[in-house]
Amino acid sequence: MGTCRAGFNSARALPEAIATVKAPHASQPFDTRDRVTSFRFQPSRPLTGHIRVPGDKSISHRSLMFGALALGRSRISGLLEGEDVLATAAALRAMGATIERDGDDWLVDGVGVGGLLQPSAALDMGNSGTSTRLLMGLVASHAITAVFTGDASLSRRPMNRVIDPISLMGARFEPSPGGTLPLLLEGIEPAVPVTYRLPVASAQVKSAVLLAGLNTPGVTTVIEPVPTRDHTERMLRGFGARIEVGKEDGERVIRVHGRSDLKPCDVIVPGDPSSAAFFVVAALLVPGSDLVIENVGLNPTRAGLIEVLRAMGGNIKELDQREVGGEPVADLRVRHSVLTGISVDPALAPSMIDEFPVLFVAAAMAEGRTVTSGLEELRVKESDRLAAMAAALTGAGAQIEEREDGLVIDGTGGAPLRGSANSRTKTHLDHRIAMAMAVAGLASSNGVEVDDTAPIATSFPNFMTLIEEACT
Ligand SMILES: O=C(O)C1=C[C@@H](OP(=O)(O)O)[C@@H](O)[C@H](O)C1
Numbered sequence: 001m002g003t004c005r006a007g008f009n010s011a012r013a014l015p016e017a018i019a020t021v022k023a024p025h026a027s028q029p030f031d032t033r034d035r036v037t038s039f040r041f042q043p044s045r046p047l048t049g050h051i052r053v054p055g056d057k058s059i060s061h062r063s064l065m066f067g068a069l070a071l072g073r074s075r076i077s078g079l080l081e082g083e084d085v086l087a088t089a090a091a092l093r094a095m096g097a098t099i100e101r102d103g104d105d106w107l108v109d110g111v112g113v114g115g116l117l118q119p120s121a122a123l124d125m126g127n128s129g130t131s132t133r134l135l136m137g138l139v140a141s142h143a144i145t146a147v148f149t150g151d152a153s154l155s156r157r158p159m160n161r162v163i164d165p166i167s168l169m170g171a172r173f174e175p176s177p178g179g180t181l182p183l184l185l186e187g188i189e190p191a192v193p194v195t196y197r198l199p200v201a202s203a204q205v206k207s208a209v210l211l212a213g214l215n216t217p218g219v220t221t222v223i224e225p226v227p228t229r230d231h232t233e234r235m236l237r238g239f240g241a242r243i244e245v246g247k248e249d250g251e252r253v254i255r256v257h258g259r260s261d262l263k264p265c266d267v268i269v270p271g272d273p274s275s276a277a278f279f280v281v282a283a284l285l286v287p288g289s290d291l292v293i294e295n296v297g298l299n300p301t302r303a304g305l306i307e308v309l310r311a312m313g314g315n316i317k318e319l320d321q322r323e324v325g326g327e328p329v330a331d332l333r334v335r336h337s338v339l340t341g342i343s344v345d346p347a348l349a350p351s352m353i354d355e356f357p358v359l360f361v362a363a364a365m366a367e368g369r370t371v372t373s374g375l376e377e378l379r380v381k382e383s384d385r386l387a388a389m390a391a392a393l394t395g396a397g398a399q400i401e402e403r404e405d406g407l408v409i410d411g412t413g414g415a416p417l418r419g420s421a422n423s424r425t426k427t428h429l430d431h432r433i434a435m436a437m438a439v440a441g442l443a444s445s446n447g448v449e450v451d452d453t454a455p456i457a458t459s460f461p462n463f464m465t466l467i468e469e470a471c472t
Pocket residue numbers: 057058059130201202203204205207229353354377
């Protein structure tokens with residue numbers, strides 16, 4: 001097993017190791033527990049004008065990670081300065097990378113593939129599954145030991161999906177019961193290359209294995225039966241990694257050749273389609289709206305929501321289609337539309353996995369029934385998003401049936417939601433629940449109370465400001 005540099009004694013039991021290194025939580029900028037803020041989202045005027053949502057979260061995490069592994073200086077424009085991405089930045093700094101703001105850009109001075117250093121304290125991942133799982137992959141093929149901690153939501157999420165493949169590569173884990181955080185990871189150098197077929201459609205698991213492969217001699221292969229977001233593949237190519245993507249027997253196969261240098265890059269991060277989604281649905285639902293959301297990333301592995309909303313009758317036009325930083329981008333013009341319920345093809349789920357909470361809001365005001373299925377993954381996000389949205393929308397006056405793998409929603413036919421005045425959405429530390437129900441409030445007749453808006457800052461720090469901008 002891997003040799004341990006100074007800092008951790010890998011033979012020590014996990015709780016003791018964590019007690020020694022645990023970062024003081026209250027001082028972390030991404031800890032939401034001390035600043036619970038409830039807010040009542042009131043019926044809105046039409047959404048109009050032009051807005052710009054912040055940078056893509058997935059691309060922002062990856063630009064910091066790949067910049068940290070490159071030899072030299074990368075410049076990132078449009079980085080999302082949300083708490084999740086800042087957790088990634090803090091962890092990479094703790095492992096030797098230099099990451100600083102430079103005007104509106106961010107500069108990353110990398111340590112080279114294989115050059116990450118032993119962190120001297122636990123890596124606090126806050127609320128961020130992407131930070132945790134991708135960084136576990138990076139640490140796995142270095143001779144370092146790290147403890148990963150997170151908030152109450154992240155500490156409930158399953159990590160065995162990453163522990164399993166990374167253990168095959170030789171890394172050793174001491175997770176908390178059920179394969180959760182806090183966990184200790186003892187990396188190994190050299191790790192063993194594997195061929196791994198993903199048992200679950202997850203870009204985080206795919207990326208964790210590929211990132212472990214970067215510092216592993218030989219070829220690490222991931223077989224992806226169901227395609228998921230492909231930012232890791234696209235960006236690694238941009239950073240000069242030796243990576244091949246092909247199709248074999250109908251499945252995507254990705255091969256990364258380890259131990260080759262990454263070159264620094266200038267990355268331009270497009271606007272996040274998962275953040276734009278809240279404004280797309282708000283503009284579709286609030287009568288009189290005509291809103292342009294500029295610079296939205298429309299990578300086909302992320303654009304499922306737009307396809308579904310159009311199939312429901314949503315008036316969404318792509319203006320000025322172009323390429324930004326290797327990703328398709330357009331400005332979206334969205335006009336109020338009367339939506340019709342549909343049966344959502346479960347094959348589309350990976351391309352809109354984070355957008356279901358707000359799709360459920362759209363469905364709650366559509367004409368007729370919307371049926372969703374194949375969504376078991378939503379139960380292991382920041383919250384159980386099927387249960388949380390079923391409860392929240394029922395409180396807001398919608399007709400919902402919760403099934404094991406999806407929701408069935410009977411819409412109002414365009415009429416605003418009319419919840420009881422004292423019902424309150426429970427967000428369960430989940431930014432997407434908070435924002436989806438904010439949209440429900442804008443389209444309601446008497447408002448929707450959200451119990452805790454603090455988690456919104458994990459992915460969309462200026463959400464409230466943009467609502468004001470679009471609604472006035
Ligand atoms: O790779 C990524 O950047 C992400 C992958 C998705 O998670 P899964 O891989 O768990 O589906 C998504 O829900 C998350 O917000 C970001």
